[in-house]
Amino acid sequence: MSASLSTFEQQIQEAGWTFFFMAGEIKATVFWFDRQRTLRTALQRLIAKVKTQNCNSIEIAQVTGDSFLYVPYVSVFAHPRHLQKGLVFSEQR
Numbered sequence: 001m002s003a004s005l006s007t008f009e010q011q012i013q014e015a016g017w018t019f020f021f022m023a024g025e026i027k028a029t030v031f032w033f034d035r036q037r038t039l040r041t042a043l044q045r046l047i048a049k050v051k052t053q054n055c056n057s058i059e060i061a062q063v064t065g066d067s068f069l070y071v072p073y074v075s076v077f078a079h080p081r082h083l084q085k086g087l088v089f090s091e092q093r
Contacts, residue, residue: 018087022055022080031073039063042076050080057081 012019028045032038050058062077082089 012083017083017085018089019057020055020082020084020089021059022053022082025061025077025079026050027075027077029073029075031068031071033071038074039076042074046076046078050078053080055080055082057083 009019026046026049028042028049030038030042030045046058050056057080059079059081060076061079063074064077065072065074067073084090
């Protein structure tokens with residue numbers, strides 16, 4: 001096993017499954033007025049984008065916060081991932 005693989009990815013590989021990493025970062029930015037809903041809303045937007053690519057997982061790469069004209073916002077960056085048995089990506093719904 002490669003030293004760069006996480007324990008999770010090693011276990012998946014040993015079980016005969018593949019955890020595909022999809023190229024191209026996706027991003028969701030949400031301006032917040034209710035702090036508790038902001039991150040949830042950003043994640044829901046990312047999940048919707050991932051589903052359009054026929055993927056079933058998501059890897060969060062970065063979460064940042066800032067403000068624009070004194071209105072706070074959060075940006076979440078991620079990569080679509082897909083977990084399935086076998087080595088060939090299949091677009092199952």
